[in-house]
Amino acid sequence: MQDKNKLTGTPISRIDGIAKVTGKAAYSTDYPVKNLAYAVLFKSTIAAGTIRIIDTTAAEKAPGVLAVITHTNAPKLNVNGGIRGGALLQSPEIEFYGQHIGLVVAETFEQARYATHLINVTYDKKEPKVDFEKLAKEATLPKDKERADAKRGDAKAALRDAEYKVEQVYETPIEHHHPLEPHATIAEWNGDRVTLYNSSQIVNGAQSAAANTLNIKPEQVRIITPYIGGGFGSKGGQWANLVLTAVAAKQVNRPVKLALTRQQMVNSVGLRQRNHQKVSLAATKDGKLTALAHEITTHGAIKNEFVEPCGDCSKVMYDVPNSLITYRAVPMNVILPTYTRGPGKSTGSFALESAMDELAYALKMDPIELRIKNEPERDPSNGKPWSSRKAVDCLQVGAKAFGWEKRKAEPRQNQQGNYLIGYGVAAGTYPAHQRPTSAIVKLKRTGNDVMATVELAAADLGTGTYTILTQTAADALGLPLRNVKVVIGDSDLPPAAGAVGSVGAASYANAVNDACQKITDELLTRSGKQFFARPTASQLMLSEKLTEFQTRIDAKPLESAEEYSAHSFNANFAEVSVNRFTGMVRVNRFLAVTGAGTILNPKTARSQIIGGNIWGIGMALTEESILDPRWGNFVTRSFADYHVPANLDIGDMEAIFIREDDQKSNTLGVKGIGEVGIVGVAAAVANAVFNATGKRVRELPITPDKLL
Amino acid sequence: MRPFTYSRANDPASATKELAGNPNAKFLAGGTNLIDLMKEDVERPSAIVDISGLRLTEIKPIAAGFAKGGLSIGGLGKNTDAANHPLIRQNYPLLTQAILAGASGQIRNMATNGGNLLQRTRCPYFYEVAMPCNKREPGSGCGALEGVNRLHAIFGASEKCVAVYPSDMAIALAALDAIVKVKNASGQERSISFTDFHRLPGDTPERDTNLAHGELITSIDLPPNKFADKSYYLKVRDRASYAFALISVAAGLEMGSGNKIVQARIAMGGVAHKPWRALKAEQFLAGKEATAENFKRAADAEMADAKPLEHNKFKVELGNRSIVLALQMAMNGGKA
């Protein structure tokens, strides 16, 4: 697919880059809406119990205050309307620390914030359930059918009889998404229709969740979200702040802006759950896996459950006759866990790929060789053939590019001054899907110039959606990039899939391509002529002397795609140095080799991959949200306490894409790269730390204290 | 944040006078700490006196007095300027390293030297007003004592407060035996030796320092030293930059003939409610040879008294290793 004459496949810079760096790109709170009032949320300071009294008298009298909304005066909302995490001010019940218990609306932001300090709340407290170590014993089978026990063969028996085995527990902490742009909304009512400028990864999802919750029709809600400052899953499902802004705007009868603070983010918009994962591997002495058991214990919120699929990689990575994957979950007084970049795969692969490294070490076998030895011909979980699978290529190409042969098989053999150097490898995967998406293409000719506008309710998280769709349309229509305009991020446009689950590029690009092919077909039919070579739409606009022409498509995934198992695969290589006095770890070099089908734009794709890698390095070394079990509050409320990697933490990052033509998964062969970049990363780093120091850290993050 | 009045002071006299008249008034310098704490509702001043325009920014040699031959650093100079001044880079590289190990370029461009000394603890229970904290609200209890206390003190803490003091710059200043010069509303000046500037929590953790209300830091004076080429600031933290210290060590070795140490200066950060002078280690090293073994014994001597909490036991071992490494790095002139 990567054709020299095409614009797709070339590393063009972000179309929206200039607008962003010059401040012209309008994010949710940047809209110059007139007569704005400002809302500030206030939150519970207990994790379980009920509000007995909420005294808002002083706040209501404070200067500039227009309204104070609490469960005592909020309109009735549909709590099952699709807003995640509750906190809709519908009852005095408290289910987690920092639950929204009200909001103040005032003339200015400062006045609203001040008034929140004047509210007095009396609670009837209950003992919160937040101590995961204690609660884990009570975990039971999740309600979600997808998390039912998955058995193939008899893993327990095979483990009993194993020549070699590894049985270990791996722990990952609660993490937060913390996109740079906190969640923010402006709500403006016009009669019975509300416009919500709101950061949304799923434009139509936000529309229906808001409508259902507000008890109005989807047509009455318009979501506008042309730019998103990152989301990582936290802006996929929508949270109470979206709807409460609309409620506030209605109440004060003017537009209202509500932006969360960084501190409020920890208990407003979901989190990545704490996982306790036991992985058991059995193998013959020559490294053939005979059993793989991956048993996961985690938590949900008090009323609702979300269990990230930590066992997913274990289902498809290796050829193993006996397999067992189980989930158990316990309710906790925390905000509902949710999709977080590489849900389950990033955390699950830490457990699986650490265990593979432990097994390789026990077998005295190179960890790459062990993986190649267990490469499955078909998807072991369902027996389907792969649409394509480049896992082995990723490992081999990566080993060569990284200089894997320089790795010492035994740990602690590579010391340079005060530093111990280590190499680690880990593999990863992420499923590839295309989702139904509609699109309109409009062509307009002025003289010899044809302009195209492509419209769909897609979302650009900051990843490059505008850019790849411009490239795709330009190729399909035979136009230069500057003659294509992409309009997205508005629910008034044709409905589209969300920028979630790595389906964005495949769904959007295929829909745009289909639409462009369709418009070309229609122009051809209209011309009634026969051509030797298929002309482009722009040529037809000129030859037919049309001034305007448009079409719409409702693109669907290929029916035949169901016959295959479609995944992206990667191999991650890390070189770390560990200060042998202080235990501080630095990732000197990191290489991710990815087979993810057609790469529409190598530049934005590289950014996606290394962005995922960097979060994976954060997962390995620094990121952790810590709860105080006595109150159920997070003590890590700001970027001073929640450590995402800083520039100095990151060494040389390299991304290689393996050429992969996969027309079985979808027409353009696009598999998606948004999440695979984080899968396997933490394990590669942890394995490198073991190679450097001889210490196997099974509890993330690997902070200096764990290496003393 | 709560309503407050704002005024700009044109000279030290009017600045100190404004504060003297209002026990709830505060100076505003770079604002990088005070404003954050006001947004968190931790600090609630009724009046803000902006001193950022005062011309107390000079860095100049000291001609007379205790610190003769040393350097005076203006209280309202920026951290960035102090770190990069040629005389500081040359004669006090320990200070340059410590300042540059803190915060970020942008913050150091705003942060002032006086403000840096007075930055408040990063204890999460201090920061969240719904939590008990004797420092923020005397008598409310200490959330960290039996809470999440991985980052907390192992020396000099009390039942009332186990917080640590966060500045990097101040750790170097402690090792450099700096003097803090302050002025009050009556125009009186006093000099406070660095070890007396910050306090241990005791029963009054609400008081971080021995500065009286309304006293203005006019300068920080550095006496001359003989270890500029044998000094090192080591900062151990959870990420490579932009994180507060788990442990930091400012070390300077004044060497005599042979391999003999005349005097060692060691101060630790991340271990106490104030910059912690490692006097036991210093005493041990005086007159001894600069060997790996002596460094280790000095570290053992200092860390023997450490009293860790539930989650920070690692700081005892890490502190020990950090003293050894910082001394080794100081001996090697900062090279590994």
Ligand SMILES: Cc1cc2nc3c(=O)[nH]c(=O)nc-3n(C[C@H](O)[C@H](O)[C@H](O)COP(=O)(O)OP(=O)(O)OC[C@H]3O[C@@H](n4cnc5c(N)ncnc54)[C@H](O)[C@@H]3O)c2cc1C
């Ligand atoms: C994200 C972040 C990370 C940071 N990381 C680090 C780090 O790693 N290491 C580190 O050491 N620091 C760090 N800091 C803290 C930073 O160094 C301090 O915020 C800064 O030095 C404070 O200086 P300022 O001038 O802004 O003080 P301000 O905020 O203006 O004032 C602080 C206090 O000092 C008082 N004050 C100021 N000047 C005077 C004066 N001349 N006389 C009397 N009183 C005065 C004020 O009234 C106020 O109470 C970090 C800060 C942030 C925000």
